Amino acid sequence: xxxxxxxxxxxxxxxxxxxxxxxxxxxxxxxxxxxxxxxxxxxxxxxxxxxxxxxxxxxxxxxxxxxxxxxxxxxxxxxxxxxxxxxxxxxxxxxxxxxxxxxxxxxxxxxxxxxxxxxxxxxxxxxxxxxxxxxxxxxxxxxxxxxxxxxxxxxxxxxxxxxxxxxxxxxxxxxxxxxxxxxxxxxxxxxxxxxxxxxxxxxxxxxxxxxxxxxxxxxxxxxxxxxxxxxxxxxxxxxxxxxxxxxxxxxxxxxxxxxxxxxxxxxxxxxxxxxxxxxxxxxxxxxxxxxxxxxxxxxxxxxxxx
Amino acid sequence: xxxxxxxxxxxxxxxxxxxxxxxxxxxxxxxxxxxxxxxxxxxxxxxxxxxxxxxxxxxxxxxxxxxxxxxxxxxxxxxxxxxxxxxxxxxxxxxxxxxxxxxxxxxxxxxxxxxxxxxxxxxxxxxxxxxxxxxxxxxxxxxxxxxxxxxxxxxxxxxxxxxxxxxxxxxxxxxxxxxxxxxxxxxxxxxxxxxxxxxxxxxxxxxxxxxxxxxxxxxxxxxxxxxxxxxxxxxxxxxxxxxxxxxxxxxxxxxxxxxxxxxxxxxxxxxxxxxxxxxxxxxxxxxxxxxxxxxxxxxxxxxxxx
Numbered sequence: 001x002x003x004x005x006x007x008x009x010x011x012x013x014x015x016x017x018x019x020x021x022x023x024x025x026x027x028x029x030x031x032x033x034x035x036x037x038x039x040x041x042x043x044x045x046x047x048x049x050x051x052x053x054x055x056x057x058x059x060x061x062x063x064x065x066x067x068x069x070x071x072x073x074x075x076x077x078x079x080x081x082x083x084x085x086x087x088x089x090x091x092x093x094x095x096x097x098x099x100x101x102x103x104x105x106x107x108x109x110x111x112x113x114x115x116x117x118x119x120x121x122x123x124x125x126x127x128x129x130x131x132x133x134x135x136x137x138x139x140x141x142x143x144x145x146x147x148x149x150x151x152x153x154x155x156x157x158x159x160x161x162x163x164x165x166x167x168x169x170x171x172x173x174x175x176x177x178x179x180x181x182x183x184x185x186x187x188x189x190x191x192x193x194x195x196x197x198x199x200x201x202x203x204x205x206x207x208x209x210x211x212x213x214x215x216x217x218x219x220x221x222x223x224x225x226x227x228x229x230x231x232x233x234x235x236x237x238x239x240x241x242x243x244x245x246x247x248x249x250x251x252x253x254x255x256x257x258x259x260x261x262x263x264x265x266x267x268x269x270x271x272x273x274x275x276x277x278x279x280x281x282x283x284x285x286x287x288x289x290x291x292x293x294x295x296x297x298x299x300x301x302x303x304x305x306x
Numbered sequence: 307x308x309x310x311x312x313x314x315x316x317x318x319x320x321x322x323x324x325x326x327x328x329x330x331x332x333x334x335x336x337x338x339x340x341x342x343x344x345x346x347x348x349x350x351x352x353x354x355x356x357x358x359x360x361x362x363x364x365x366x367x368x369x370x371x372x373x374x375x376x377x378x379x380x381x382x383x384x385x386x387x388x389x390x391x392x393x394x395x396x397x398x399x400x401x402x403x404x405x406x407x408x409x410x411x412x413x414x415x416x417x418x419x420x421x422x423x424x425x426x427x428x429x430x431x432x433x434x435x436x437x438x439x440x441x442x443x444x445x446x447x448x449x450x451x452x453x454x455x456x457x458x459x460x461x462x463x464x465x466x467x468x469x470x471x472x473x474x475x476x477x478x479x480x481x482x483x484x485x486x487x488x489x490x491x492x493x494x495x496x497x498x499x500x501x502x503x504x505x506x507x508x509x510x511x512x513x514x515x516x517x518x519x520x521x522x523x524x525x526x527x528x529x530x531x532x533x534x535x536x537x538x539x540x541x542x543x544x545x546x547x548x549x550x551x552x553x554x555x556x557x558x559x560x561x562x563x564x565x566x567x568x569x570x571x572x573x574x575x576x577x578x579x580x581x582x583x584x585x586x587x588x589x590x591x592x593x594x595x596x597x598x599x600x601x602x603x604x605x606x607x608x609x610x611x612x
Contacts, residue, residue, distance in 0.1 A: 029309060089490070184395070185534045208514040220528045220605050225517060227493045259608040293612055295611050300606055302565040306599055 007123020028123035031234035035241030051075035077102035165197035242268030313429020321391035334429035341547030358382035383408035471503035503510035548574030
């Protein structure tokens with residue numbers, strides 16, 4: 001099945017207690033499409049970069065079977081750039097620099113060849129852009145997953161709420177869920193947010209795992225306990241790409257299958273955090289992915305018959 | 307099978323954002339023995355209270371089939387008293403008052419009738435007292451579970467390490483695991499702590515669940531997402547009591563059974579936090595416990611075949 005991913009393709013400079021990586025490949029669409037590629041799913045990217053974006057990054061994405069027809073390259077602009085520094089706990093970070101650059105006038109034109117995509121990931125961007133992508137589709141995708149962040153709650157709440165109303169799955173972190181709902185309890189937050197329109201809500205809790213809610217049920221996937229979290233950048237986007245990669249591959253949007261997709265997304269995210277940027281997410285073998293899944297099974301399986 | 311529980315029986319005054327409860331029944335041995343009672347297990351308590359401890363609390367424990375032969379009552383002393391205030395996030399708290407009272411000269415005498423108990427919970431007390439209880443046993447229990455806290459790491463580390471070396475399962479929270487090991491990563495912390503002697507380590511992460519480690523494996527049990535966490539006091543002790551209650555009932559100390567015990571302990575703890583003190587932990591029906599277990603199954607079950 002076809003997966004359309006709209007989101008940033010960018011440069012990141014990342015400072016962690018383990019060292020610094022300068023101007024490495026980053027961006028939500030990058031992580032999500034690389035992650036989805038492990039499910040045999042070709043992601044169709046809608047994004048923009050500047051003339052400074054190197055051919056080697058283009059080649060890397062193409063090697064992972066990512067469709068770049070919708071990647072605009074604006075020669076006289078620079079690519080989106082983010083620089084951040086993680087604290088010692090690796091759970092919190094400060095943004096040092098954000099250069100919007102080519103993204104400032106980004107209009108997110110969906111190529112005709114993408115307009116019947118069956119699955120759609122609206123990566124974290126201005127909600128107006130996310131909405132515009134959805135509106136350009138020739139038919140409503142089978143499942144629309146939307147990521148966002150507190151920044152848009154602060155500066156574009158009305159547009160954000162209008163877009164949230166149209167999507168099937170909203171994927172945000174715990175602090176964002178609290179801000180959006182005004183509720184501290186994540187159970188109450190989920191009820192409030194589901195009443196805003198989406199049928200499903202994913203609350204990402206970083207090293208504490210992820211919750212999947214619908215009106216009636218809740219499912220929890222832990223994050224894999226790791227010896228070292230080296231660089232958390234992109235973990236959430238990798239999760240979303242793995243989630244929709246698995247959904248696209250299986251073409252099944254039941255809650256039972258979404259539970260599996262949450263586990264697959266968590267497994268993919270556990271790779272991303274083990275090295276800088278996309279380093280670990282490139283060139284994983286099928287055996288490595290299976291072995292990681294097995295670790296999730298071992299971590300969570302217990303035998304209680306009621 | 308017989309379960310011996312050593313730990314505090316106390317009065318607590320608890321301040322939460324929802325209100326205050328004054329001088330209510332508390333203490334590690336109280337929560338643990340009440341929790342274990344739901345597995346048809348009679349807990350034998352070794353503890354001490356003062357002459358101010360009311361008959362109604364004695365009756366309450368006896369009604370739940372708790373053996374109080376080892377509960378010393380020192381008439382001219384007062385019972386241990388703790389007063390604390392939870393912050394709005396309910397995850398952190400300040401201790402306002404600690405009155406050691408009757409506990410100050412507590413010698414933890416194990417009655418003869420307790421000395422062949424097959425399971426032993428060393429609740430959070432001075433490690434010298436915990437050690438003394440273990441030494442008084444006529445035979446080594448099948449499984450010894452030890453709880454402790456950062457306070458003893460600060461003031462009695464050598465004795466703590468000597469006691470830890472003798473137990474089978476150490477049960478501490480994430481911050482305590484980090485302090486004890488000097489490692490931030492809980493995976494690394496677990497390796498360091500298991501090298502100190504215990505065969506199993508439980509790291510409690512409060513609302514983020516609990517991890518069970520042995521040399522080779524790790525198992526994770528989430529905490530149940532709740533609409534409101536009303537009063538977290540006693541959740542860890544309830545967990546430990548449920549864990550050992552289930553182990554005692556099934557008389558099986560395999561890792562597979564410990565995984566089930568962690569789930570049962572988590573289920574019992576999810577009741578405790580829903581009301582002040584022991585209010586919710588008294589008079590639960592079998593149906594309520596089964597229904598809670600079913601919620602854990604729904605929360606964690608997924609079907610992936612590798």
